[in-house]
Amino acid sequence: MIAFLGYLFKDLRHDWGRSLLTVASLSIMVISYLLTAALADAFDEFGSRPGVISHNLVMLAADTIDPMQGSVSQEAFDLAVAAVQAQFGPQSVRRAEPTIFRTLRIQGDTMEVFAVAPVGMTEIYNLALLAGRLPTGRAEIAASQEAVSLAGWQVGQEVEFYGQFFQLVGEVRYEAGKIASLWMTYDAGMALFGERRGFQVGALNISGELDPETVRAYLESVPGIRPAYAVYLEHDVHARYGQAIQDLLKFTIVMDILALSVITFGVFNATSLTLTERSREIALLRVAGFSGSTVRRFLFGRALVQTLAAYLLGWGLARLVTWKHAASSFSMHGMHVQIILSPQVVLPGLVLTSLCAWLAVWLTTHHLGQRNLVVLLNE
């Protein structure tokens, strides 16, 4: 075994220029693989987070891509509450609160801002207090744990956005969304964003005994609600963002498969070239008494050493990219995405890359035992 490895490394050293080139080209694909795998891992984390199914309905302006682009009139919102109560009983609506909604870039990260009456924060949006308290004053905000983690804030500090300073008075958990969000009172929102555009979300918390989908379908049939407004289940709105991330996840998986395929073809090419250029040497090993399977093991060992070196180099460079580059931590639709080269990304990648190297060598050499030695010697 030591003799086998000794010969292998002497051979690689002798052919160092080609070996280096192979390692460098494979490492580029390893970087691509690791970064997209880490991205897929980050996206997958969001996809696997359990969403909480609430009894909240949200009324938004119809035909808008982003809720902040539209607004809901107070008359229409009142009509919706009255229609549900008329159809399903006076107790069917437990609470209804208008909510101002904005998506803002705050200190470089995308966050969603909700302005709603304090009672709505707990009784409709079910915010759970993790630290501090809920905001009550016009210059106070609470932040979801995702926002705190993303921005590195601490309860008690001042946060500036939209040209105004706010004091972060509490950290909350928003189960339905699991997004980077900021919460302020409705009055604070009106003061900050102005009264002209009113509110963007009409939120209704309906009785737990009712089927939310039945109520939603009924509301959408009420004249005066349709066609100007659309009504969603609260968790469906957030699921739309989750779906977008799941679509990206599928794309990153495709990119990973492509990167692994290129690694396979890279090793295949390098091994094919070795076989073609050095057929006489390979024939000589066979003549000297090495079996076809030993020669195949030697070629696999050679490819494996190159692949492992490329993986190590690619891993180091990918770490450098994630460490130095700001793009390795970002937010999407208020969701914090952090690219981390964790062991569950790096180790399966190492196994898969080794398997690709094995496959490539097998594809190149599986017929080696059948090749006529005289032909190989004369090539």
Next chain:
Amino acid sequence: MSLSEPGLIHVRGLRRTYRRGQVQVDALRGVDLDIPTGAFVVVVGPSGSGKTTLLHLLGGIDRPTEGQICIAGQAIQGASEAELTRFRRDRIGFIFQFYNLLPSLNALDNVILPLLAKGWSWKKANPRGQAMLQQVGLQARARHKPGELSGGEQQRVAIARALVVEPAVVLADEPTGDLDSVTAREVVDLMAGLNRNLGATFVIATHNLELCRHATHVFEMNDGRLVVSTKG
């Protein structure tokens, strides 16, 4: 002479036909020969007469179309690939015209390569390799790579490699074909000396008639047939 005596080569009705494009080439057309242990056999004949094909068949690196080959009691014409590999490893040493040394290995490592194929460790094989290099007068060049050796030195390394496993038969295909006349004579003398000292049977295909002066047997081939067989 018993058929199982080591070093005995026993060939009957050996034919080798192959296709070159649409043309069928009869490289060997029924060769019979017997070679005793310790012989120094020289096979002469014009290019294309079948000398190299005969050596390839005797060494188990090609398979006959027809006929029997028995070397040291082992019939090889129907052997599996694994059996042929073991046969080459344990019984045969090859010397080629163009030396065929591995450029990535130094002289010593090239010499011990067949021992590594037998599963020897580098440490165990090294003294044997050194001794073989001493036999061919190259102990001082053990750490040099083929690119740093002259043609004659490379062929001496190839001879040491062929003999390191103490094979029953050494097959040499035009071993002096790429050397100048002085070096060729040195290599011929070296092989003849090793034949006498080590007792290995040598079968040498060549155009170099100088070799015949050491030969115990001379076979002349023409057009795939053995036409003259004389004792030296």
